[in-house]
Amino acid sequence: MASVVEYKGPKEGYRCGYCDSPAGKVSSGMWAHSMTVQDYQDLIDRGWRRSGKYVYKPVMNQTCCPQYTIRCRPLHFQPSKSHKKVLKKMLKFLSKGEFPKGNITEEPMDSQMDDAAVDDFALKSKLDIQSDHRPFDEDHNKVVESEVKEKEEDLGAKETKELSQSYTKKEKLGSGEPSSSVKVVPTVPNPGKGADLSKPPCRKAKDIRKERKRQKLILKSQTDKLEGVQVQHEPQLLPSEKSKLNQPKSIEDFIFDTLPEDAAHRLEFTRFLCSSPLEAENPPNGPDCGYGSFHQQYWLDGKIIAVGVIDILPYCVSSVYLYYDPDYSFLSLGVYSALWEIAFTRQLHEKTSQLSYYYMGFYIHSCPKMRYKGQYKPSDLLCPETYVWVPIEQCLPALENSKYCRFNQDTKAVDEEQIKELDRLRVLYKRTIMPYNIYKKRQKGPSDEAVVQQYADLVGQTCSERMLLFRS
Incomplete structure (x- = not known):
């Protein structure tokens, strides 16, 4: 071959x-x-x-x-604050059915398909999926294919926007789109009287909470002694156990966390080989799914909401692009799918040690x-x-x-x-x-x-x- x-x-x-x-x-x-x-x-x-x-x-x-x-x-990836926000949002939606508060706006994504291929051929083929689930082209299961969107979300956009608005006021066009000649007017704080020297200095909320907790423990200990109750101390944790508790949560803690039996929603994944120039291979020392191009399907309560196209190669998982249902853009599916594919790469690495990278396409500074x-x-x-x-x-x-x-x-x-x-x-x-x-x-x-x-x-x-x- x-x-x-x-x-x-x-x-x-x-x-x-x-x-x-x-x-x-x-x-x-x-x-x-x-x-x-x-x-x-x-x-x-x-x-x-x-x-x-x-x-x-x-x-x-x-x-x-x-x-x-x-x-x-x-193998060394740790989710950022923005990543954890997306993971928590998905977890709350699945377990409790909670929707994000405030205005739900789709995070910006690059709708441009990578690059010269657009003029050489039109990538408009339907997904060639064989599945026991309901047909892909049902109206309620339809994933938008007219916009083949690569996972190009500006992850920090929302936080940056909220932060900048607290310091600046921006004039916008009537259409809601930012103007190329936007005027930024600094907000001048009102003059104050300065610190009140007759009062103690301000303390951090974290320190106040710690102090309250310490006072409660002292009060409880004294109450127990007065009532003749023998105080039972919690067993001391070993240093190794303490270090585990102090470690930040990994992606797996969010993605593979067991949902309660009464969870509001169920998110499932299925994987199918798809049409591609890559020849599928399944060597004995390779991953269980083999090498090749795959459609990674995201099913929510039996309804398909996104399809990620990935290439599984000898040393990496390469992200190609993502189809998704815009009705679920509030879940930040571009970010979530990227994090899921990173976790998936870690899983493949456990079976195939040389497969240890996640390729995200191109970075354009x-x-x-x-x-x-x-x-x-x-x-x-x-x-x-x-x-x-x-x-x-x-x-x-x-x-x-x-x-x-x-x-x-x-x-x-x-x-x-x-x-x-x-x-x-x-x-x-x-x-x-x-x-x-x-x-x-x-x-x-x-x-x-x-x-x-x-x-x-x-x-x-x-x-x-x-x-x-x-x-x-």
Whole structure:
């Protein structure tokens, strides 16, 4: 089994969905007739990404919004305050049926499908799902497919907005959309009289609660002694037990927490192989579900509310995109599904130790609403020149100064997969597999060596020798 690809070459001068430049996007692409999971793993580790069967790579030093491959390290991941807020919201909804208080507004998501594939083919195919559940296309089970939304939620937007409103007043357009020339008027505090020196200084609420609790314990102890009751002290915890109690909750504590029997709602998950260029594999040392592309379905009380498309590869779970029912946007399904997939990656790691990363697609620092991916920590960005992973904290200062950056600080480092022997590249020509040096002798017409060299430089030496480049 070998990957068969048809190189389409560079493409430039089309609209960017991030900065809205009419002709700023530049990328190279190829059509994958079939692809092994190992080849795709190696390609995404060189900055490639698939959208359906179209696999593309942004030309980083030319495109208007450089897209850096980002991966999270789930084994060391701890949910942030914003993440826990989403997890708690889901838990309350499932267990008690509680809806979020206040105005329910959908968190912003990027409705742009990743990238050059939009012009090469329309990814509008229905989900090819075989299931014992009710049909997917029933009206009450319909998931919005007209907007294929990648999980690109601005996780801190709501908290930031509330915080800024307490300090500023913003003028908005009548439509409710923020103007590009918004005036920010600082709120000046009213003059005060200063601290009252006749009164004790203010104390923190936490300290006051501790003091009250201590007073109650003293009072209870004294009451017990007066009544002749023998006070029974609670058993002392061992240091290891204390440390466990002090540890912050993990994602599993929220997601896999057992719901009460009388829970208001039930959220279930099912997984199905889906149409993809990736060839499904199920090796004995791999995960139980095997490798390949999957539809991860989210069923709420027997009704499908979201479908996440993921690729399970030898070293990672790669998030592709998410369909979801907008009626349930109050549950922040984009964030919740990302956290669930991180927890799922941890589960797979227990069976397959080398599978230990969660790939979130592209990080685009020049687009503010795309920076949220950096909040899934710890995470790394891929150096666009040497293809080594660098912690995102080390990359951010450089990205503040320039949209395009080389992250590898070693000036002597080069791409270890750079092409050294083009003749060893494999070609599929007239239904025959042959090395490139043989193909050149049989080729009729003008030489295509410049195009083949360009393809080889992009995929690297190893993939060029494994994959079959279709030539007509």
